Amino acid sequence: MITLTKNNELKGYKSLDVYPEVAHFVTTRHKGISTGAYASFNCSPYTNDSCMNVYRNQSWLFQIMKHQIKELFIPEQMHGCASLIINESFLEDSLEIRRHLLRGVDALITNVPGYCVCVTTADCVPVLLYDKRKHVVAAVHAGWKGTVKHIVANVMDHMSQYFGTQGEDVVACIGPSISLESFEVGNEVYKAFKESGFDMSAISIKKKETGKYHIDLWEANRIELLDAGVPAEQIEVAGICTYIHHDEFFSARRLGIDSGRILSGIMIKK
Numbered sequence: 326m327i328t329l330t331k332n333n334e335l336k337g338y339k340s341l342d343v344y345p346e347v348a349h350f351v352t353t354r355h356k357g358i359s360t361g362a363y364a365s366f367n368c369s370p371y372t373n374d375s376c377m378n379v380y381r382n383q384s385w386l387f388q389i390m391k392h393q394i395k396e397l398f399i400p401e402q403m404h405g406c407a408s409l410i411i412n413e414s415f416l417e418d419s420l421e422i423r424r425h426l427l428r429g430v431d432a433l434i435t436n437v438p439g440y441c442v443c444v445t446t447a448d449c450v451p452v453l454l455y456d457k458r459k460h461v462v463a464a465v466h467a468g469w470k471g472t473v474k475h476i477v478a479n480v481m482d483h484m485s486q487y488f489g490t491q492g493e494d495v496v497a498c499i500g501p502s503i504s505l506e507s508f509e510v511g512n513e514v515y516k517a518f519k520e521s522g523f524d525m526s527a528i529s530i531k532k533k534e535t536g537k538y539h540i541d542l543w544e545a546n547r548i549e550l551l552d553a554g555v556p557a558e559q560i561e562v563a564g565i566c567t568y569i570h571h572d573e574f575f576s577a578r579r580l581g582i583d584s585g586r587i588l589s590g591i592m593i594k595k
Contacts (some may be wrong), residue, residue, distance in 0.1 A: 326501075326563050330389050332356045334366055338453070338498040340561040341591070347455055347462065348392040348441075349591040351500050351563075353573055357382040359585060367575070367585030369445040371401055374585065392594050395439035399588070400430045402444065402466045406474035408432035408483045411440055432465040432480045436488060441592035447575040448508075448567050450542050451500040451589035452477055452550075456484060458494040462591040469514060472545050473521045481553040492554020497561070500589050501574045504566035505530065505541035514540065524548070 327342060329335040334357075335350040357366030358381055363374040368382045387394055398411055409415075409430045415423065416437065433442035442464045444451050449468035455461075461484055467476050484490035515538040519525050528545045531538050543562050550560050567587070571579040575587050 326351070326565065334385070334389060336501075338561050338563070340496050340559065341453065341455060341498060344455065344457060344496070346460065346594055347591065348390065348394075348594050349453055350386075350390065350589070351451070352386070352588045354575060354585065357385065362580045362584035364585070368588040369586035370399060371445065372586060373583055386588075393439065394441045394592065395595070397441050397443055397590065398427065398433055398435075399443045399445060400433055400466075401428045402431045403429045404468050404470040405429065405431050406471055406476040406479045408434055408463070408465075408476075408480045410483070410487055411435035411437060411442055413437065416440070431467075431471050431476055432463060434461065434463040434480065434484055434487070436461045436593060438593045439595040441590045443588055443590040445586035445588055446500070446502060446567075447577040447580070447584060447586045448503040450502040450546055451587065452546060453498045453500070453589060453591045454480065454484070455496045455591065456488065456490045456494050457496060459488045459490055460593055461488045461490060462593060464589055464591055467542070467546050469508075469510070469540065469542060472542055472549075473517045475521070475549060477546050477549040478553055481550075481555075492550075493556060495550075495553075495555045496559050497550050497555050499543050499546055499560070499562045501563050501565040501567050501570070501587060502542060503568050503576070503578065504543070505539050507566050507568035507578070508540050508542060509535070509537045510540050512538070514538070518545070
């Protein structure tokens with residue numbers, strides 16, 4: 326990953342940075358004002374962090390972004406596979422209706438300039454997508470439950486149906502999240518992936534010393550992208566384990582569920 330700000334608050338991807346019409350970011354734990362398990366740059370409103378801290382952290386995010394953001398849209402995720410289009414109709418709705426629509430979705434898609442679509446994670450996999458031909462962006466929350474439900478494939482289908490997106494035109498980035506080495510799972514999780522059609526020889530190992538399975542969410546989602554027609558050379562994997570690097574990125578397994586979240590965002594510039 327590349328560093329987007331001098332104080333290391335924001336990281337980014339080389340493969341997206343080459344497109345001047347797109348702005349994106351991935352937050353770290355640096356330079357915010359939150360404390361404890363939220364220390365320090367927690368921008369997620371769906372935590373028990375102080376509302377004022379989140380507001381001030383988001384305000385700082387707006388300041389340090391090189392490109393003006395009209396509004397951040399962050400869904401209230403449910404570990405499902407539903408996605409929502411942020412279009413002119415959505416933007417015309419009342420705040421109350423918008424909040425209702427953002428509830429229970431795990432991916433946002435838009436082609437409206439200036440509006441940043443985001444997801445929050447803390448070990449789950451954030452995936453940012455950019456259709457460089459149709460100029461459409463998406464932010465996807467792919468936890469293990471969403472991955473089992475093929476959320477990335479569903480988002481690609483949604484983009485294809487609504488905007489005409491083709492896999493060959495998509496640049497995809499798989500962000501900081503839990504690694505194969507750190508993601509030990511029970512037999513029921515292994516079974517869920519197997520029954521969902523994943524090639525377990527490609528995405529899992531069984532540790533001899535523990536007898537426990539480990540699953541590679543990075544590879545599972547990379548395969549989903551490949552199957553959707555995204556060329557391998559257009560898929561960037563950050564390769565950063567949040568569980569190992571919990572000093573740099575939030576990790577729910579390390580810090581507990583009641584902790585901060587990484588915010589990953591992408592938008593078409595105005």
